[in-house]
Amino acid sequence: MVNEVSMIRHSLPHAKARTGYWYVVSQGKLYLPDAEQPPQPQSLQQLGLELDGSEMLCQIGEIDQTPCYLLQYQDRPEPEHHWHSARQFLVFGEPHFEHAARACQVALFLQTHKFCGQCGSSMHLVNWELAALCHKCGHRCYPRINPCVLIAVVNSKNQLLLARSARHKSGFFSILAGFVESAETLEQAAVREVAEEVGVRIGNLQYVGSQPWPFPHSLMTAFIADYQGGELCCQPDEIEEAHWFDLDKLPEVPGEATLSGRVIQQLVKANSRK
Template sequence: MSKLSLAYIFHQQQLLVDQNFNLPEVESLASDLYFHAGDQVIARDLLADEDIPAGLQLVAIRQLLTVWTIQQFEQASRAIQLLEWRRNHKFCSHCGHATEAHVNEHAMVCPACRYRQYPRVQPCVITLITRGNDEILLAKNAKNKSNMYGLIAGFVEVGETLEEAVRRETFEEVGLKLKNIQYLASQPWPFPSNLMIAFRAEYAGGEIQLQEEEISDAQFFKFDQLPEIPFKGSIAYAMIKHVIDGHPVADDTREWL
């Protein structure tokens, strides 16, 4: 009897877990994605005609953030991003030939021209902006139908530093200038394949002017008068609590606070 493998089995942005949010153990398939050669941890997609086994359920990845440790979420994030990468690179971007998975590393190799395609992450900056000792800038995404306010965030552009991205995104979205930009932490964010890089900065000048296609509202809020903020487990929540409570974004065991 073959040894069972711990399995990350996904259906889009949902993961198959038991009632205690633990991963199932299953027999490996030839098509499974292995994290490392020889290990017993695999990832795969749930097939369209495949039934959900008894005792298991599909749970949104975002929901697992509130009950899993950082390490557990990062492993799941790695799994879903590798599966997404493999699905999107079945053909060579140079010559169009069908690719093959490399045996010893995460690479899709073209047998015709030998070009290799490796997984890529998209760097995003997310910035917590304070004014004085008791105010924080929070913004509401124009596409968000809830009343939740979050932080200014956006993709890093080609040729710019992370600090330049922080300044540019803030000025573009709310028209403000910053000073004292400081790195805080980072978090893999598999929606679809981002790396959130967190910064703290201070208000330096300007009046709030909204980029209306991106931001529907932005205000400086007093620490004791915050609106609805992102859920626990997200780096945005940890950043806000870091400023309000004076704690590090993550503790020594890498648990989000």
């Protein structure tokens, strides 16, 4: 599990000798010299990055009692192929992905809360929680979290409803997804999104799990639901195509490292036991 962020800023001269997992973020990307190898415990000096003293440094958790640090760069140093999205860390397992996702989200929070949105004065980080405080008007800000629902819809023929959005390549399908709106429950959002995106009604929602997702502030929550009626009708400019698939004849779908892939595989395994 990721621990609470320690917002006590360490001085760079002292930090260079600290050993830990370093998650270096610049413009939403993470520094990873070898995309096939997960981060290893090392000192900041061993990373070989040039520092000018303006970088923000904080601890964002631990992995097996080894501290994890965020180092925020303002400008992304060369070479470009050393910088990756947090998705790249999925292959290294959940602890590294969680810390990579958190590093990106905390870095964005620090970058976008330098000034008060209420009075325009400078914001200051508090050292007992992850928050920015305006000393002039008292306005306090916390990192934004955007909840998103994933919905795996199954019909009476034990078929799974999968869709392809305009953002995905041909032949790649996933379960339906959408953001929760203000004053809406997760369940209400799931029902609304399915109706909007493919025109069908669902019920009997069963919660499966959640996963933080750096998109850049998302928290993915997953449900399995029963199809209750309606004809497939794809939402223009959002869904390219949607179909019912037999669980033993699925197209290309997300891998199990993602929550959507995990839900799909849960249904596939349950179907194989019948």
